[in-house]
Amino acid sequence: MPETAATPRLVSRLPRVGTTIFTTMSALATEHGAINLGQGFPDFDCDPALIECVERAMRANLNQYPPMAGLPALREAVAGKIARMHGRRYDPAGEITITAGGTQAILTAILAVVHPGDEVVVIEPVYDSYLPNIALAGGVAVRVPLRRADVGGRPSAPEAGAAADDAPAIDAPAAPAGATGFAIDWDALAAAITPRTRLVLINSPHNPTGASLDDADLDRLAALVRGTDILLLGDEVYEHMVFDGREHQSLARHDELAARSFVVSSFGKTFHVTGWKVGYCAAPPALTAEFRKVHQFNVFTVNTPMQAGLADYLRDPAPWRDLAGFYQRKRDRFRAGLAGSGFRLLPCSGTYFQCAEYAGVTAAPSGLSELDFCRWLTTEVGVAAIPLSSFYDEPTENGIVRFCFAKRDDTLDEAIRRLAAL
Ligand code: GLN
16 A cells, blocks of 8 residues: 555654565575575474474364463473573573563563663674664663684584584584684673663674683673673573584573573574574573563463474473584585685684685675675575674674575585585
8 A cells, every 4th residue: 555645654663674684685595596595594394203292282272372471391391401501490480481582582681671771782793683672672782892803713623522423524624814703802891881781682602603602701791790780681592503512601501690691592593493483581580570571461472382392392302412513514514615715714613604704705896895795696606695794783894794504415515516616
């Protein structure tokens, strides 16, 4: 319906927001028949056993509203998973809430605790939903850039503790000299804290850079917020994709941090079902109480059969325990394939994203912005990627693009064939 004189004038709550880069690049990839290594989602199926769990739930008539905070069985399963991973036992009744994916949990936490004018510290490059979320709460985003650093971009050969590898060995390339990664600049973060800081948003493993916190980082963070009323929000949706024998350093692991943290994760990433949109938030009772006030009048509940199916499926810990090895093999396959190309690969210690500098890609017209390079790559080479610049609030060019390697091996191999010659 076209606008007419009767159309009321709208004042946008989010005047700077357009279509997300993920949607835009996916559409361009479809239009040009390109391999989509842009938007982060697997191109392979989930475990059929998970589908059967959900089907059983539907046939058992678990199709009406669940309790507002989520099915008790799923909250119990989540509590068990966190306890096994991090040694902290959250109370399913008062500390765990099932959400419609990680994104809804993050918005809900922000709306629950950020008052107009409160400052919220985010790390940049920043995932695209955070800044609009803060704006909707009337908060003021304070952006702290990650610093480029030698973060140990070692060859990605399996190390002790890495998951058993039954796939053919792939020679992982050594990180080329100068391929520095990204790390939190703790001094800059400390400088960003003011008496108005209400919340610090930590995303680890980090989308898009693939960087992840280590235990020393948790201690730095604890020192920074000690004695303040600052809350923390941990976006940990890639928690099970941490590589080279590292352990995921959740905010839930650290006594002082857990006491002031909303810890968010998502089953979509872990079980290859990004379209299901089921996740959770773990937080101490006082935080959870406020979280649920917003959740209750936002989505109210999350669909029942998916919750019941996931609860059933989670009785077997193997699927989430084996995920790091599964994705590490994909990362190594992709990195090995691009080793001789013009791309310079950044270290990737977690997530299913691989960042690459493209200055050495001589086949591309010179001087392209990251966005134009991604367009060129999609239309001329047939591989879609995401410009790092789309994770910045102000125009920022690092000469880096992000590839998603959550793809079947044959998809990755075809993408490598197209990219390796560049
Ligand atoms: N999290 C996904 C990514 O980073 C995108 C999800 C979305 O399209 N909003 O690629």
